[in-house]
Amino acid sequence: MIDLAQFYDIRFLMDLGAFSILAVLILGFSILTVWSSNMVHAALYLLGAFASVAMLYVSLNASFVGVVQVLVYIGAVGVLILFAVMLTRRTLVEEESHG
Amino acid sequence: MERLLGIEPPERAQYIRIITQELSRIQSHLLGTAEFLTLIASAVYSPFLYMIIDREDVLTCIESVTGARINHSFVRFGGVRNDLPDGFKDMTLDTLKMVREKTKDYKELFLSDSIYRRRMEGIGVLSPAEAKRLGVSGPPLRASDTPYDMRREDPYLLYKDLDFDVITRKEGDSKARVEVRLDEIIESCYIIEQCLDQIPSGPIMAEGIPKKIKPEPGEAYYRVEDHRGEMGFFVASDGTDKPVKVKARGPVYAYFQALPPLLEGVYIADVVAIAGSMDACTSEVDR
Amino acid sequence: MELLSAITEFAAREPKIYGLIIGLVAAAILASVINVVAMLLVWLERKVMGDLQARYGPNRVGGRWGVLQLGADAIKLFTKEDIIPRGADKSVYVWAPIVAVATTMLIAGALPFGAVIIDGREVPLVVANMDISALYVEAVLSLMAIGAFMAGYSSNNKYSMLGAFRGVARMIAYEVPMGVCVISVAVMAHSLNLVEIVNAQQNIWFAVAQPLGFVIFGIALITDLGRMPFDQTEAEEEIIAGYNTEYSGIRFGLLYFQEYIVMLLGSILLVLLFLGGWKGPVIPVISFISPMIWFFMKLLIVLVALIWIRVSLPRFRIDQVTDLGWKILLPLSLVNFVWAVAVGLYFA
Numbered sequence: 001m002i003d004l005a006q007f008y009d010i011r012f013l014m015d016l017g018a019f020s021i022l023a024v025l026i027l028g029f030s031i032l033t034v035w036s037s038n039m040v041h042a043a044l045y046l047l048g049a050f051a052s053v054a055m056l057y058v059s060l061n062a063s064f065v066g067v068v069q070v071l072v073y074i075g076a077v078g079v080l081i082l083f084a085v086m087l088t089r090r091t092l093v094e095e096e097s098h099g
Numbered sequence: 100m101e102r103l104l105g106i107e108p109p110e111r112a113q114y115i116r117i118i119t120q121e122l123s124r125i126q127s128h129l130l131g132t133a134e135f136l137t138l139i140a141s142a143v144y145s146p147f148l149y150m151i152i153d154r155e156d157v158l159t160c161i162e163s164v165t166g167a168r169i170n171h172s173f174v175r176f177g178g179v180r181n182d183l184p185d186g187f188k189d190m191t192l193d194t195l196k197m198v199r200e201k202t203k204d205y206k207e208l209f210l211s212d213s214i215y216r217r218r219m220e221g222i223g224v225l226s227p228a229e230a231k232r233l234g235v236s237g238p239p240l241r242a243s244d245t246p247y248d249m250r251r252e253d254p255y256l257l258y259k260d261l262d263f264d265v266i267t268r269k270e271g272d273s274k275a276r277v278e279v280r281l282d283e284i285i286e287s288c289y290i291i292e293q294c295l296d297q298i299p300s301g302p303i304m305a306e307g308i309p310k311k312i313k314p315e316p317g318e319a320y321y322r323v324e325d326h327r328g329e330m331g332f333f334v335a336s337d338g339t340d341k342p343v344k345v346k347a348r349g350p351v352y353a354y355f356q357a358l359p360p361l362l363e364g365v366y367i368a369d370v371v372a373i374a375g376s377m378d379a380c381t382s383e384v385d386r
Numbered sequence: 387m388e389l390l391s392a393i394t395e396f397a398a399r400e401p402k403i404y405g406l407i408i409g410l411v412a413a414a415i416l417a418s419v420i421n422v423v424a425m426l427l428v429w430l431e432r433k434v435m436g437d438l439q440a441r442y443g444p445n446r447v448g449g450r451w452g453v454l455q456l457g458a459d460a461i462k463l464f465t466k467e468d469i470i471p472r473g474a475d476k477s478v479y480v481w482a483p484i485v486a487v488a489t490t491m492l493i494a495g496a497l498p499f500g501a502v503i504i505d506g507r508e509v510p511l512v513v514a515n516m517d518i519s520a521l522y523v524e525a526v527l528s529l530m531a532i533g534a535f536m537a538g539y540s541s542n543n544k545y546s547m548l549g550a551f552r553g554v555a556r557m558i559a560y561e562v563p564m565g566v567c568v569i570s571v572a573v574m575a576h577s578l579n580l581v582e583i584v585n586a587q588q589n590i591w592f593a594v595a596q597p598l599g600f601v602i603f604g605i606a607l608i609t610d611l612g613r614m615p616f617d618q619t620e621a622e623e624e625i626i627a628g629y630n631t632e633y634s635g636i637r638f639g640l641l642y643f644q645e646y647i648v649m650l651l652g653s654i655l656l657v658l659l660f661l662g663g664w665k666g667p668v669i670p671v672i673s674f675i676s677p678m679i680w681f682f683m684k685l686l687i688v689l690v691a692l693i694w695i696r697v698s699l700p701r702f703r704i705d706q707v708t709d710l711g712w713k714i715l716l717p718l719s720l721v722n723f724v725w726a727v728a729v730g731l732y733f734a
Contacts, residue, residue, distance in 0.1 A: 011402050040539055044478065047532065067522045075528030075561060082535060083554055086547075140700035141614060148439040214615055215700050367548065368618070368703040 018059050025052040039085045047078045112178040113257045114298040115164065119173065120323075121287040121294075122161050122191075125198060126169075127326035128238075128280045128287075129154040131378035132205070135277060138375035139218050146205060153201050156194045163187060178304035188295050195288040202284045209277070219274035223361045223373030226271060233360075234353040237328025238279045239377055243271035249324035260297070263290050273376035280378065325350055327378060354378075412513045413495065420494050424646045425456045427689065431646075434693045463639035471542060471632045478540035483633070483640035486533025490644050492526045493651045498581055500681035501664045503674055508664075510581045518578040523655060524568045527610055530648060531557035534612075537641060538629030549629040552618045552704050556609055559711030563719035564606035567599045570719070570726035571659050584663030593660040595729065599722040600660045602715050607652050609707070612645060613692060615699040616707060653688040657681065661688070 029049035036042040050073040057066035108116075133150035140147070158168045163184050165173040173180050209215050225235070230243040240247055248265040250258040266282040268275035316338040322331045328350025335344040354377045361373050397404040429444065433451070436443025444452030470479055496519040498512035516522055531553050538550025572578045574595060575586035583592075593600040609616040620630060630641045657663060666680030702710070 011400070014402065014406070038475075040475075041478070044532075044536065063516060064518055064521075067518055067525050071521070071525035071528065071565075074532075075525060076558075079528070079531060079535075079554055079558060082532075083558075086539070086551065086554075136700070141617065143435055143439075143614075143697050144700065145439050145697045148441065152440060212700065214702055217706055218700060218703060366703055366705065368701075 022052055022056045022059065026056065039088065043081050043085050046081065047074055050074045050078055108178045109302045110299050111301045112303045114294050115179050115183060115303065116174060117257060118291055118294050119161060119164055121291045122157055124326045125284050125287050126154050126157045128284050132277055132280055135375040135378060138371040146208065153198055157198065160191050160194050163190065182303050191291065191295065195291060199285055199288045202281050206281050218372055220272060222273045222369050223376065224272045225357060225361060230357065233357045235357050236350050236353065237325065238283065239276050239354065240328065241266055242268045242275035242279045244269045249322050249329050253322055255323055261290055261293050273372050276376040327351055416494055416513055417491060420647060420650065424643060424650050427646050427650050428456045429453060430689065431693050434690055435697055438694065438697050460639065463636050466635040468635035468637060473542040474632065475540035475542065478536050482533055482537035482540060483637045485536060486644045487640050489526060489529040489533055490648045490651065493523050496522050496580065497651060497654050498658065501677040503677060508677060512581065515581060519580045520568050520572055520578045520583060524565050528557065528561045530610065534629045537633065541632035543632050546629050546631045549620055553629065556616065556618065556707055559708045560606040560609040563602050563711065563715040564610065566719040566723050567603040568659065570596060570599050570723045573726045574730045580658050584658055584665065587662040587665055591660060591662040596722055596726055598718060599726065602719045602722060603660065604656065605715060607656055608692065608695065611649050611652050613649065614696040615701050617701060618704045618707060649692065653685055653692065656688055657684045
């Protein structure tokens with residue numbers, strides 16, 4: 001059972017708040033990644049989701065995993081995805097270039 | 100025009116013309132190389148500014164004779180407007196010494212800079228045959244192993260009395276074009292020094308030039324070696340004081356003609372290395 | 387004093403909340419200090435560049451030395467019209483400068499900015515003294531390409547796009563050798579903590595212990611900073627201004643400023659990893675801040691060296707840059723890694 005009294009403890013509330021914000025961020029970014037019709041936007045949302053997961057790791061006192069998440073998923077995988085998306089045909093992005 | 104009128108300017112005037120022409124060749128080559136450097140490096144690349152500083156001294160020499168720094172409309176029918184001022188010889192010799200040493204430094208710098216060489220060697224190779232076909236002249240043509248210089252081909256003024264080499268390079272790439280320009284600066288210094296030694300005293304204008312010029316009907320075509328290549332002037336007269344047709348043929352139009360075949364299929368970064376090494380002045384294209 | 391004891395008591399009672407508050411305050415102070423120093427850095431660069439090129443540099447605004455020139459520039463940028471080009475990807479376009487600056491500022495939290503001596507003990511000035519701060523900095527450095535990428539992609543301009551492409555390709559090529567160099571240093575120092583790494587250089591700088599690593603890290607750092615001869619992302623003669631072609635007003639100001647912030651932080655990282663950080667002989671009279679003096683002297687030398695390199699080298703072509711990264715620097719950095727392990731084992 002949840003001890004209701006601990007809800008009045010500010011430390012618990014801080015942890016809960018941080019987790020809730022991160023959870024909302026992760027879920028939001030993930031949903032946007034799937035829903036977005038623009039491939040580059042989707043890739044950028046995916047990066048956002050990765051970054052939120054990294055923050056979640058850090059908040060769980062697993063800072064090494066968090067940093068590796070940033071290094072591997074955002075720095076390498078994410079950028080490679082962006083690169084791959086850019087190399088796809090422009091019509092897939094459904095945009096016209098004026099440039 | 101003088102050919103049409105049948106006037107021969109006095110020797111001193113011819114020497115002064117050569118001196119100013121070579122001085123402006125030096126300043127043009129310095130500026131051309133400097134601008135080219137901003138293209139392959141960036142606007143904060145120091146040698147670019149050093150060249151501009153050197154050019155200022157050369158411009159001061161030109162100014163002391165002509166009163167203008169770059170566009171000196173200084174040549175008159177049958178002579179030149181001003182004589183050389185006092186102390187011109189010393190000032191010019193000092194400047195030339197400085198320019199020659201600096202130019203040698205620049206050559207050494209470019210030869211020792213591996214980034215520069217990676218960017219320039221074998222880039223934009225213009226073969227001699229192709230260059231001739233496209234009508235390219237001046238330093239880019241000479242960089243393509245073709246010793247074609249109006250000062251040698253069709254000696255005008257007193258160039259036939261002067262000792263100078265026509266600078267050529269075998270490679271025909273961007274690096275060669277820049278090197279030709281730098282070597283020509285040194286060669287021009289040498290020419291000016293000879294002129295300053297040999298220059299006779301005498302009048303600077305030919306006698307008997309009428310106030311209103313009415314040449315005989317006819318045509319005249321005259322070619323000179325401009326800073327950027329062969330420059331032709333065509334004048335046709337019908338006997339009145341107004342010419343029927345005046346046409347100047349600048350060298351730069353041909354440079355731009357040469358660009359499309361050279362630029363096909365190269366990296367974007369090489370575009371600036373090739374186009375820049377031509378030293379093409381866009382405003383000169385439409386003469 | 388009463389306030390101080392009250393704070394200490396509060397810290398003991400509620401360490402988490404105290405940490406949060408202190409963290410926020412420190413972050414605010416850090417952000418403002420970094421911005422001011424980066425502004426001074428812009429001024430320094432213009433001035434040093436001017437001296438190197440036999441001209442004056444800024445000399446009107448703010449007295450003879452033109453110290454306030456950048457303030458005037460900032461005001462100008464603030465008041466300029468903010469243009470969003472037609473056909474631009476608006477949300478990405480707006481977010482790009484923010485992401486660029488934010489990812490850069492993330493680095494600052496983990497970097498020690500020198501140290502002071504209190505009671506004969508060195509106290510490093512660092513906001514977050516993490517165990518793995520070197521790895522963290524390395525990871526966050528790799529994020530910087532994303533801001534530039536977003537800017538280049540969203541501008542809907544061929545040249546911006548090319549700049550973004552070049553930035554990403556370059557980042558991928560140089561992140562690996564740079565990371566290997568950081569790991570080599572960590573192996574020698576037996577720690578990934580930047581403070582520990584500096585402490586390990588008490589007797590010998592890592593620039594001396596592994597010169598190869600120092601050179602590789604320096605080159606990779608210049609590449610990451612996007613400075614000459616590696617500024618292909620914004621080579622103005624080739625692709626106008628690269629990823630920030632379409633930006634104007636304060637958004638451009640942010641992108642421009644970000645480059646200087648990252649130059650500052652990158653130089654600090656180089657000083658910490660290879661040049662012994664704040665280590666140096668104690669200066670007698672002002673022993674309290676003598677580590678700070680050493681630290682800033684080293685930092686200044688690195689910054690001036692960066693400016694010097696900028697004005698004296700032509701730019702590489704982008705394929706030559708990636709070639710250099712993959713074919714030369716990466717194998718060499720592995721050699722350096724082996725060297726670091728061998729030497730580390732020998733002395734351990």
